[in-house]
Amino acid sequence: MNRIAFTLTVNAMACEVVAEPRKLLSDVLREDLRLTGTHVGCEHGVCGACTVLVDGAPARACLIFAIQMQCREITTVEGLTPAEGLSPLQQALHEEHGLQCGYCTPGIITTFEAFLRENPKPTDDEIREVLSGNLCRCTGYANIVRAIRKAAQIMRKGTAA
Amino acid sequence: MSGVKPEDTARDGFDQIGKPVPRKEDARLLRGKGTYLDDIEVPGALHACFVRSPYAHARITGFDLDEAKAAPGVVAVVTGHEVNDWTNALKMAPPIEGLQPTEMTTLPVDKARFHGDPVACVVATDRYLAEDAAELVYVEYDLLDAVTSYDAALADGAPLVDETLPSNLVSHQKFEAGDIARRKAEAYRVVEAAFAMQRMTHLPIETRGCIALWDDGRAHLTMHIGSQAPHPMRSMLAGRLRLAEHQVTVASPDVGGAFGQKIIVYREEITVAALACRLKRPVRWREDRLENLSASLQARENAVKTLAAVARDGRILSLEAEITEDFGAYCFYPANYLARVIGMILTGPYRIQDYAFEVKIALTNKCGAGPMRAPMAITSLVMDGTLDAVARELDIDPAEVRRVNMVRPSDLPYVMPTGEKLEDVTPSECFERGLEEIGYAAFRDAQEADRDNGIYRGLGMCNVIESTTYGSAFYKAAGIPGSGHEAAWVKIEPSGAIRASAGLMGTGQSYETPYAQAVAEGLGVDPAQVDVVLGNTDISPYGMGARGSRGATAGGGTLFLAALDLKAKMLDIAAALLGLNSPSELELRGGQVLRHVGGAWSETGLGLGDIARTAYMDPLKLPEGMEPGLEMHRAWDPPQMTYSNSTHFCAVTLDAATGRVDIDRYLIVEDCGTVLNPLVVEGQQQGATVMGIGGVLFEHMVYDESGQNLCGTLADYMIPTACEAPEIEIVSQNTPNRRTPAGIKGMAEGGIMGAIGAVNNAVNDALRPFGVVAERQPLSPDYIRSLLRVTG
Ligand code: FES
Ligand code: FES
Numbered sequence: 001m002n003r004i005a006f007t008l009t010v011n012a013m014a015c016e017v018v019a020e021p022r023k024l025l026s027d028v029l030r031e032d033l034r035l036t037g038t039h040v041g042c043e044h045g046v047c048g049a050c051t052v053l054v055d056g057a058p059a060r061a062c063l064i065f066a067i068q069m070q071c072r073e074i075t076t077v078e079g080l081t082p083a084e085g086l087s088p089l090q091q092a093l094h095e096e097h098g099l100q101c102g103y104c105t106p107g108i109i110t111t112f113e114a115f116l117r118e119n120p121k122p123t124d125d126e127i128r129e130v131l132s133g134n135l136c137r138c139t140g141y142a143n144i145v146r147a148i149r150k151a152a153q154i155m156r157k158g159t160a161a
Numbered sequence: 162m163s164g165v166k167p168e169d170t171a172r173d174g175f176d177q178i179g180k181p182v183p184r185k186e187d188a189r190l191l192r193g194k195g196t197y198l199d200d201i202e203v204p205g206a207l208h209a210c211f212v213r214s215p216y217a218h219a220r221i222t223g224f225d226l227d228e229a230k231a232a233p234g235v236v237a238v239v240t241g242h243e244v245n246d247w248t249n250a251l252k253m254a255p256p257i258e259g260l261q262p263t264e265m266t267t268l269p270v271d272k273a274r275f276h277g278d279p280v281a282c283v284v285a286t287d288r289y290l291a292e293d294a295a296e297l298v299y300v301e302y303d304l305l306d307a308v309t310s311y312d313a314a315l316a317d318g319a320p321l322v323d324e325t326l327p328s329n330l331v332s333h334q335k336f337e338a339g340d341i342a343r344r345k346a347e348a349y350r351v352v353e354a355a356f357a358m359q360r361m362t363h364l365p366i367e368t369r370g371c372i373a374l375w376d377d378g379r380a381h382l383t384m385h386i387g388s389q390a391p392h393p394m395r396s397m398l399a400g401r402l403r404l405a406e407h408q409v410t411v412a413s414p415d416v417g418g419a420f421g422q423k424i425i426v427y428r429e430e431i432t433v434a435a436l437a438c439r440l441k442r443p444v445r446w447r448e449d450r451l452e453n454l455s456a457s458l459q460a461r462e463n464a465v466k467t468l469a470a471v472a473r474d475g476r477i478l479s480l481e482a483e484i485t486e487d488f489g490a491y492c493f494y495p496a497n498y499l500a501r502v503i504g505m506i507l508t509g510p511y512r513i514q515d516y517a518f519e520v521k522i523a524l525t526n527k528c529g530a531g532p533m534r535a536p537m538a539i540t541s542l543v544m545d546g547t548l549d550a551v552a553r554e555l556d557i558d559p560a561e562v563r564r565v566n567m568v569r570p571s572d573l574p575y576v577m578p579t580g581e582k583l584e585d586v587t588p589s590e591c592f593e594r595g596l597e598e599i600g601y602a603a604f605r606d607a608q609e610a611d612r613d614n615g616i617y618r619g620l621g622m623c624n625v626i627e628s629t630t631y632g633s634a635f636y637k638a639a640g641i642p643g644s645g646h647e648a649a650w651v652k653i654e655p656s657g658a659i660r661a662s663a664g665l666m667g668t669g670q671s672y673e674t675p676y677a678q679a680v681a682e683g684l685g686v687d688p689a690q691v692d693v694v695l696g697n698t699d700i701s702p703y704g705m706g707a708r709g710s711r712g713a714t715a716g717g718g719t720l721f722l723a724a725l726d727l728k729a730k731m732l733d734i735a736a737a738l739l740g741l742n743s744p745s746e747l748e749l750r751g752g753q754v755l756r757h758v759g760g761a762w763s764e765t766g767l768g769l770g771d772i773a774r775t776a777y778m779d780p781l782k783l784p785e786g787m788e789p790g791l792e793m794h795r796a797w798d799p800p801q802m803t804y805s806n807s808t809h810f811c812a813v814t815l816d817a818a819t820g821r822v823d824i825d826r827y828l829i830v831e832d833c834g835t836v837l838n839p840l841v842v843e844g845q846q847q848g849a850t851v852m853g854i855g856g857v858l859f860e861h862m863v864y865d866e867s868g869q870n871l872c873g874t875l876a877d878y879m880i881p882t883a884c885e886a887p888e889i890e891i892v893s894q895n896t897p898n899r900r901t902p903a904g905i906k907g908m909a910e911g912g913i914m915g916a917i918g919a920v921n922n923a924v925n926d927a928l929r930p931f932g933v934v935a936e937r938q939p940l941s942p943d944y945i946r947s948l949l950r951v952t953g
Contacts, residue, residue, distance in 0.1 A: 020289065027288075036200035037193020039417070041366040042450040046875035049366055077193035090191040094183050097840045100848060101669025102190030103197065103366045103417025131883035135875065137366050137418050138669045139844060140851030141883040 006070050010035065011079030021067045026050045028066035029076060037077035037106045041135070048134035051107035052076050058111045077106035080113050088158065089113060089151040098147035100138035108134045112148055120156050124149065164795060165725040167718065171835065171897045171904035176750070177682040178721075178903055181840040184674045185693075186415075195415040198370045198387050199447050206372065207236055209433050209446040210291035212281040212298045213456060214273030217307035217526040217868020218320065221272055221280065225299040229283055232297055234290030237440060239432070240281045241268030247435045249401050253492045255642045259333045261326050263492045267401070267431050272305065274322055274490035275526050276870045277455035282432050284444060307526040307868035311464070311487045314523035322490055322524040331488060332496040332522040336504060338578035339515030341470075344479035348470035354550035356543050357464035357937035358917070360487070360862040362457065363533050364880055365668070367417020368448040369457055371430045373437035382409045384434055387416035388696070389424045390706020391666050395698045397426045402434055413696035419668035420534040420852075422458050424708060425493050454878055455870045459862055460533030462487040463500060464937075465507075465543045467550075470515075475551050475562035479515035482507055482543065486522045491529040496522040498641055499536045502628070505579045505639055506537060509544045509626040510588035510806060511566040516578035526868045532708070534852060535910035537628065542918040545623045549922050553929070558605075559922075560596060563624060567592065580638060585898045585906075586806045588624055591830040595622070595808040598892060599828050604812065612930055617815040618825070621923025627805045627911035629710035629833075630901075634801035646798040647715035648702035651680055651723045653731075653791035655777040657752075657770035659684065659691045661724070664704015665716040666696040670845065670909065672712055675837035679717040679903070683724020684731075685749030686769060702794060710909040711799070717837050718902035719797045727793035731772045737784045738775060739765055803898060805906040807831035809850075809915030815927035820945030822858060822924055824887040829915065831891065834898045834906025843891060845909040850889055853916025855881040861939050 005018045010033060017032050024043070029035045029052070041047035043062045050061040053075035080087060086094060089112055099105045108131070115122070115130050122130075127148050131141060189195050226238045245266045254262030273280055281298050285291035308314040308322060314329035322329055345351055371386040382404060388394045388411060395411040402409070416423065429446060437444040448457065463486040470479040486500045497520060504518040548566065552559040567589050568575045574584035599620070608618050628635075632645040649663040661680045665672065677691040684691075694700055704715075732744035735754045741747070746757045747765070754767040773791055775782050780789035812826040829846060836842050859879045863871040872878040897904025917938070924940050933948040 022289065030199070034202065035193070036197075037195075039197070039367070040199070041368070041417075042875050044450065044874050044876075047366055047450075081192045086188075086191055093191060094187040097184065097671075097844045099187065099190060100671060100844055101365070101367070101416060101418045102186070102195055103669075105190055106193050109191070128883040133882075135366060135880060135882065137364055137420070137852070137880060138848050140847035140849075140889070141881075141886045142847050142888060143844060145883065 026061035092151035096147035219302035232294035241270035365418030416668035535913035619927025623918030629907035809919035820942035835904035849912025853913035
């Protein structure tokens, strides 16, 4: 098939990719770049498991062809994870038991890293509204909401200091 | 060997059991470093894609595979004509009265029985190419009439779903205890009620899939597959593939949810494994969401009608239940399995001795059904809903009707009419506490006042007896094949490193941490020291896997017993090293051997590391006759049934103009015995309850009259999002079970049972002024409006 060479910037690294133009960003990230933290739950844009950041804004990697992403900055859960330990949001999810199977979790992390940057002091309703774009079949959401609230608090203190 | 007895292990105050330890698995999952099935890299793996029937019921008259075979990247295209020669059919013929034997080949060659039935498989060098080629497989069909409901299936002259059977009634059983006719004659009234649950699906966010690796040199198959029950799955796979069990390894990676959907081995997986063996190349398959929604196991779609003979005060004198279920096109499980359990435990926490039930299961042209988290979910709705019907008809307070019927503490142990024994449960304690916490009397007053202002609020109550852990004796009593045992081992390496394993595999239930706590408690060490390995049949012992809510009782309990036995061995070694005649004054805590002298514990200077070194490297120092090494294996068959109990209260507001239901408050009081890890338990309660709420209000797997599945995307099959999930208040009132290790009871399905009952009962309470009753789920605005329209 007609495979094409192109460059993607993922987690601040330039990556050479050779793939068909029809190959989804989610598949290129997972298969070609081995960044398997981005999960695929529906491939039709509903579940949110594949959410990555494109130029800092959340986007569904299953609805984008990788080749469209040249000259854009892509960030995945791997890029939001510190070299050692956990980010404040990841730490809060850990402490509040905000994940069970963990399949939905990377999409929630990417979504809320971006959201909390723009909205450092969200209400629970705002959190739930945004979180409604990420389906979770395990947790019932309450602990995720609690964790995001806690992370927001900690991140506010962090920037204030 | 004998070892520590479960009933000797409960006590007040554990060191590790009961602590809210955050989870071990989080470190990898949060960093995006989990390994789910599709994350496993297999160089050179081929990709499988299935061709599925677009029709619900159609004779297959021919295949044309040439074009697909010639397509780029294609390595093989097969149908049942090849695959069925390589594999054994699934025979479902347990000797159960009234159950028709069925047989299912790996792929159908004669006819397709539901929309989504796999009829061919394409294998290509990449997933995109496999999907391209699947479009080029031509199957000729002759359309047949489809049966798409229970009633249609049993109508005279209905087309046969399975043409080897005399009718679509695949299973029919009856049970009667006591004297129903006499009780009805004595009754003040006989109250009728009806309940129905819609077809649903488990919807794990990770779909199914597998990777089959055939090692031609060793003649060995390794099957990477997300599995709740790796060992039974290996047995099934080996049998279907005509391999010896030792020729198959099932290795389950991290699993993105299962809820009952990942227990059995499906036809797709057998096909993929058979292809890997034939092609002698690795083959992988990733189910897409459309396939998951249309062709992975579905569930529920059962209905129960009750007849309750009651006294003037609302006491139930006798109960009759007619249980029906639409089982879909194929029997992946014995068809009577789920409905029969419903019948067995239906009376729940209520004192009923004169009881009869009848179970009828029909095959239809829909996807096959099987257990989904809380397969007996409808039971609590049926019992508490029947009590609500009694309350309505006799105009008695619904709380009062529950009170007069409930099993009292003095009635325990209480033997249900089916022979099931309730013991160490606290239904009335939980119910009374719930009434208090919810402010029952005040709610009723406010409800009255609101009604006058056109605000329709309702309060639903549901008392749940959750059958968590099925022992072998239950299966025998229920006439269902199966074992209830579980197995575990604990090993301490020469360095003192600790590993443990059990036959269950977690699919999100957080087993690794509570299991480490159970082992740590048994050994007298810190949970952080315990590495728990699950899911690989070469490593873990043969256990029955994760089903029901047996994870804590069967899994944690067996691990605890193994750890206690291993500690006993270590203390014997310590006694020998310290020159003592017996270990009776010794204890292990924090990895150190302590000695009880002069009324206090003091250090002996010996630690777990010293004992481990001696056990492996200096066996001459061991007590006489003791085997070297520190390994302990236990298998344990739990009591016939272990029960948890809870009471759910749900307050709703109903918008009569739109039919919309809003949950205002949700409260649970629960007794689930000794808890291994309260964080994890609370997570299960929350998750299960929200899944239950999804079932009552939103989820519905819709088929049209011709059998077309109308729910192909997540926009069609709606599960609760964060906006629909309420905050849930949980009050724990745990009391230990006296027959299980550490007093564990388990839970994880009661939330669903409670929600299905409490929300439904709440809506019916709100509908009361209109004189209508919702008798089927989901309680969509549509359905509620249709009820209200009748009242004008
Ligand atoms: S996989 Fe992209 S939204 Fe579900
Ligand atoms: S934790 Fe399993 S889907 Fe969210």
